[in-house]
Amino acid sequence: MSDTSIDPSTSSIEPLRELFYGHYRFQYLSAACQFGLFELLGREPGLTRKDVAERLGIEEQPARILLLGCTSAGLLRKEDDGYFNTAVSAPLAGKLDDIPAAFVPWEQQINYRPMFWFYESLKEYSNVGLQKEVPGDSPTLYGRLALDPAKETVFHNMMGSVSRVMAEELVQELDLSGYTHLLDIGGGTAVNATHLARRWPHLQITIADLPTVAERANQKIASLGLGDRVRAIGLDVFKDEFPKGCDAVLFGHFLEIWSAERNKELIAKAARAVEPGAGLFVATPLAHDDETGPDVAAALSAYFLTIASGEGMVYTPKEYEEWAAEFGFEASGRLHVGIGDIVIKGTKR
Ligand SMILES: C[S@@+](CC[C@H](N)C(=O)[O-])C[C@H]1O[C@@H](n2cnc3c(N)ncnc32)[C@H](O)[C@@H]1O
Structure with a gap:
């Protein structure tokens, strides 16, 4: 059906209203999380507005506004004068470093302000949001996070929560029995590496990440007693060659950050190693x-452009298979894992 067949006088405003109100809803959610409201109602369901105001240490009038917004957004249910968590908010009542709670401080503290600059980022094909809102002079979010340990922790809590879910399935689905040494490019704080090392006791793993992150990874690896088989080295994948001697390369949540040209450069480096x-x-x-x-691909593509790198997006599996083929990796299948992730597999000819 073409656009001309839609009569604007009869089309509903409701779907657009959902979009207009998205940022208010997120602020209700984020404020409630910062106050620990869902944890409070998890412990003490049925508190009244007056109780909530007292427990949160705020005036009753702003508590009323917070409760109104959370209730209308479906985060709380009101029964007589009492408030209760709903199925939507119940997972936010605990385990703050896990999915889904770890997403909220990430969206609030890292993404919310920079995303205001989306239009300018599209026009300039650059991460204007990062440049305007995040202190530092590194061209990427990762470089700037190194200057702000609190935000770097928020980022790696979120990333770790996503990677844990993916890693738990990856260890079941990905057969690494035929490999001896995995190179984990941009391996972060070793979530994938430590899961894979536990599943495959014969496997050595080398993580390559920026120096501040490699240091965090090595601390975690040592605390888990895996230091004899897993180690992290600090390097910049765009300035340094990949270490040789590995027989498998993992790019975990990494290539979507970069442009198609840089991804080809990285796959070529993997092929040389x-x-x-x-x-x-x-x-x-x-x-x-x-x-x-899906939606998550659209949201993350906006994030990579406006904030993280100014050049990446969530590419299609078909594109990765074509780039890999260009540098001698034959496609050998796809696996669906985690909360909407895919693993594209290849073998060097
Ligand atoms: C989205 S995180 C993925 C972390 C991990 N692979 C995972 O799946 O949990 C991207 C990682 O790439 C690292 N990184 C960014 N730029 C890099 C560079 N130029 N060289 C090496 N690592 C880099 C970041 O420090 C971060 O740990």
Whole structure:
């Protein structure tokens, strides 16, 4: 159906209102999380407005506004004068470092203000949001986070929560029995590496990440007693060659950050570092090959452009398979894992 067949006088404003109100709703959610409201109602369901105001240490009038917004957004249920968590908010009542709670401070503290600059970022094909709102002179979010340990922790809590869910499935689904040494590019704080090392006791893993992150990873690896098989090295993947001697390369939540040109450069580096028979694994959020979604691909693509790097997006699996083929990796299947991730597999010819 073409646009001309839609009569604007009869079309409902409701779907647009959902979009207009998205940012208010998020602020209700974020404020409630910062106050610990869902944890409070998890412990003491049925508190009244007066009780809530007292427990949160705020005036009753602002408590009323907070409770109104949370109730209308479906985060709370009101029964007589008492308030209760709903199925939507109940998962936010505990485990603040896990999905979904770890997303809220990430959206609030890292993304919310920079995303105001989305239009300018599209026009300039650059991460204007990062440049305007995040202190530092690194061209990427990752470089600027190194200057702000509190925000770096918020980021890695979120990333770790996503990677834990992916890693738990990855260890079940990904057969690494035929490989001896995995190179984990941009391996972060070792969530994937430590899961994979536990599942495959014969496997050595080298993580390559920026120096401040490699240091955090090595502390975690040591605390888990995996230091004999897993280690993190600090390097910049765009300035340094990849270390040789590995027979599999994992790009976990990494290539979507960068432009197509840089991704080809990285896949070419991987190809130079390994011998024929080596494995290539690209773990990334899923985008439909026909570019129709899903929502998470659209949201993250805006984030990579406006904030993280100014150049990446959630690419389609088909594109990764084509780039890998260009540098001698034959596609060997796709796996669906985690909360909407896909692993694209290849083998070096
Ligand atoms: C989205 S996180 C993914 C972390 C991990 N692979 C996972 O799945 O949990 C991207 C990682 O890339 C690292 N990174 C960014 N730029 C880099 C560079 N130029 N060289 C090496 N690592 C980099 C960041 O420090 C961060 O840990």
